[in-house]
Amino acid sequence: MEPQSITAKLAQLSVAQQECTIYRVHSHLRNVNDKAYEPEIISIGPYHCGKENLKMFEEHKLRYLHLLLQSKKKNVQDFISIIGREEQKARKCYAEPISLNATEFTEMMVLDGIFIIELVRKYNGVILREKNDPIFHMYWIMNSLQRDLMLFENQIPFFILLKLFDLVEVPGQHNKLMTLFSCFFGNLYPAKVNRKRSKRRPESPDKIKHLLDLVHCDWFPSFEDTKDVTERSWRSINSATGLIKANVKFKRNEGVTTLFDVGFEKGTMLLARITITDKTESVLRNLIVFEQYFQDTRSSFVTDYVTFLDYLINSSRDVEILSRFEIIDNWLGDDEVVANLFNKLGDSVTFRSSRFIYNVIFEDVDIHCRRRRNRWMAKLRSNYLNSPWAIVSVIVAFIIVILTIIQTVSSILQVVKCLHI
Structure with missing residues (x-):
């Protein structure tokens, strides 16, 4: 057999790059906090398959598949046959070579996909649950599942889920599946989600890459399609402590539709409330890494928001100020831990400063702080009002x-x- 020409190799490479949607987190990001990208209890897809600490949940996958086959009176070969036709297409979605053979890979897609579908169906329909199903009797399990199913590396292609859902429900009810997923991930977000709009979702569900892509789409800011994100330079701003001294006020904005709706009016910064729990860092990190791999002109809103908070938060004192104004709801208890969280979220992250969606707000804050009256107030507070005795x-x-x-x-x-x- 003659060796392939370089032209043929380049053509194959081009096709492979276009089809890849599921990657591993690169080492620079992983080294900052490896645990944020690792599943706690369940492996989905090939990247974490076979890990010792995740094997316990394989029995739950088999149990859900068995119950489905019984209730629908179907044979597992029906599922394997249909998904087997998509094996090569699904395999190409992974950026790294998969060592599983065609049968092993197809069975993994079926087992993982059916578990996900049955989980969200049972989550939204109590009547579908087994009486003693431990997944719904132990809150920590559900909490970990919601986190694990949106991890960047812990994914299967979304079109596989659509194919399987057509076998489980009446074919073509893809909008119903999207609703089930939106409800399932509802309390994963650390703040508001505007469910009345889905402008960021592709018109066709089969254009969605995987569950993390869907989570990202559902949290898309309501203002993004109209907000001024033209390339421009901007000045940085002080932390919350510095802004308070410069006569900037903070107010919790309860009228916004998403976390990312930030405003600055008449010297007052308006921010939505963000709840910080033990899974917030993992959620934000995986959304950020998704944006790093799939950047376009309007997709880095999570990275931009985290960058915005990184400017506002330098120390525990800044967290205390934002907590006092009910902007940060700190379930971790320690203000220093929250400060460190936001100070490190941007480590090894590529930030597109020229397309920063909060550049206008930063400019307005800078203009406010440079006004003579506000500079005078800042000096007064810094020199004479910096302690109770002063x-x-x-x-x-x-x-x-x-x-x-x-x-x-x-x-x-x-x-x-x-x-x-």
Whole structure:
């Protein structure tokens, strides 16, 4: 057999790159916090398949498949046959070579895919659950499953889920599946999700890459299609502590539709509430790494928001200020831990500063802080009002000045009165 020409190799490479949708996290990001990208209890797809700490959940996958086959009166070969036709297409979605043979790979797609579909069906339909199903009797299991199923590396192609759902439900009910997933991941987000709009979702569900892509689409900001993200330079801003000193006020904005709707009006920064739990870092990190691999002109809103908070938060004092205004809901308890979380989220992340979606807000804040009155207030607070004792001293000095003025005026009035006499 003659060796392939370089032209043929380049053509194959081009096709392979276009079809890849599931990657491994590169080492620079993984080294910052490896655990954020590792599944806790379940392996989905080939990258974490066979890991010792995840084998326990394989029995739950088999149990869900067995129950489905019984209830639908179907043979597992029906599923394997149909998914087997998609084996090569699904395999090409993975950026790394998969060592499993065609049968092993197809069976993994069926087992993992059916588990995901049955899980979200049971999550939204109590009547479908077994009486003693441990997945729904132990909250920590569901909490870990919601996290694990959106991990960047822990994915199977979305079109496989659509094919399997057609075998489980009436074919073509893909919008129903999308709704099931949206409900399942509902409390995964650390803040509001605008469910009335889905502008970011592709028109056809089979254009969605995988579950993390769907989570990213569902959290897309309501303002993104109209917000000014033209390339421009901007100035950085101080942390919350510095902005307070520069006469900037903070207010929790309850009228926004998503976490990413940030405003700055008349010296007041308006932010939605964000709840920080033990899974927040993993959720944000996996959404950020998704944006790193699939960048376009309008997809890096999570990276931009985390960058925005990184400017606002330098220390535990900044977290305390934002918590006081009910902008941060800290379930971790330790303000220093939250500060460190946001200070490290941007490590090894490529940030497109020229397309920063908050550039206008940063400019407005900078203009506010550079106004003479606000600069004067900042200096006053920095030099004279930086501690309780300093504030007391200023108040005492002010009272002394006032009393001195009163005494002087009284003396002058007394002299004038004597002159008239």
